[in-house]
Amino acid sequence: MNLIIQSTLKTLQKSQVLLNNLSNAQLCDASVSPYYSSIGCHIRHILDFYDCMFNVDDNGKVDLTARSRNKAVECDCGCAQDYLSAIVAKLNSVTFNMKDTVLVTDDLGMGKTEIPYTYGSLLAQANSHTIHHYAIINYIFDSLGIVINDDEFGYNPTTPKEISAE
Numbered sequence: 626m627n628l629i630i631q632s633t634l635k636t637l638q639k640s641q642v643l644l645n646n647l648s649n650a651q652l653c654d655a656s657v658s659p660y661y662s663s664i665g666c667h668i669r670h671i672l673d674f675y676d677c678m679f680n681v682d683d684n685g686k687v688d689l690t691a692r693s694r695n696k697a698v699e700c701d702c703g704c705a706q707d708y709l710s711a712i713v714a715k716l717n718s719v720t721f722n723m724k725d726t727v728l729v730t731d732d733l734g735m736g737k738t739e740i741p742y743t744y745g746s747l748l749a750q751a752n753s754h755t756i757h758h759y760a761i762i763n764y765i766f767d768s769l770g771i772v773i774n775d776d777e778f779g780y781n782p783t784t785p786k787e788i789s790a791e
Contacts (some may be wrong), residue, residue, distance in 0.1 A: 627719070627723055627745075627782050629723060629745050629748045629749055629752070630716055630717075630719055630748070631749065632752055633716060633748055633752045633755075634713065634716055634717070634747055636752050636755050636756060636759075637675075637709065637713060637755065639685055639714075639759060639775065640668055640671065640672075640705075640709050640755075641706070641709060641750050642773070642775070643664070643668070643707075643762070643773070644668070644702045644705050644706045644709065645702075646773070647664065647702055647758040647771070648702070649700060649701055649702055651664065651769065651771060652665040652668075652677070652699070652700060652701070652702055652705065653665045653699055653700035654681065654765075654769060655765070656769075657765050657768040657769065659726050662761075662765075663699060663700075663765070664762050664765055664766075665698065665699035665700055665701075665705060667716075667758045667761055667762050667765075668698065668705050668709075668762075669694070669695065669696075669698040669699045669705070669708075670692075670758060671754070671755045671758050672675060672694075672698065672705075672708050672709060672712055673692035673693055673694060674751050674754055674755075675688065675715075675751055676692070676708075676712065676715070677689045677691060677692060678692055678748070678751060679712075679715050681727065684728075685727060685728065686727070686728045686729070686730060686739070687727055687728070687729045687730070687747065688729075689729060689730060689731045690730060690732050690737060691730075695708070721744045722744065723743060723745035723748070724743055724744075724745065725743065725744055726741055726742070726743055727741075727742055727743070727744055727747060728740070728741055728742075729741075729742045729747060749751045753781070756779065756780070756781050759778055759779040760779035760780070761779075762778075762779065763778060763779035
């Protein structure tokens with residue numbers, strides 16, 4: 626299996642751990658300022674990114690702005706787990722070549738634009754995007770008093786680790 630796919634599956638495994646340990650009330654709690662977004666909102670957003678990736682149109686294009694935005698994913702752990710399982714299954718059965726080019730539509734703040742990517746770079750971006758949202762979820766955890774036992778959750782693998790002087 627490709628290293629990018631393996632890394633992505635390892636990163637997404639953290640979503641499964643979260644969903645196994647959160648209640649629906651915790652998943653949809655949007656009480657944390659300043660953005661008032663829920664853990665479920667971020668999980669849904671992460672999974673929507675991957676879902677878009679697998680929705681290649683007849684012209685070989687991917688539109689990252691065409692997200693499904695299924696609100697049920699944001700407030701129901703079971704629904705979120707089903708969505709995650711579907712994405713993981715697609716990742717496990719990837720047939721495209723990581724070096725093949727795909728034209729990606731995204732909005733970078735000035736309207737939609739088309740950007741040539743390789744599938745590998747698109748998957749790498751999705752993985753980094755996921756880790757970024759995990760960092761935001763970590764802030765929400767802290768504010769809600771939710772503790773997870775994962776010292777790497779929300780940290781990019783390149784983040785320097787604090788060295789203990791023991």
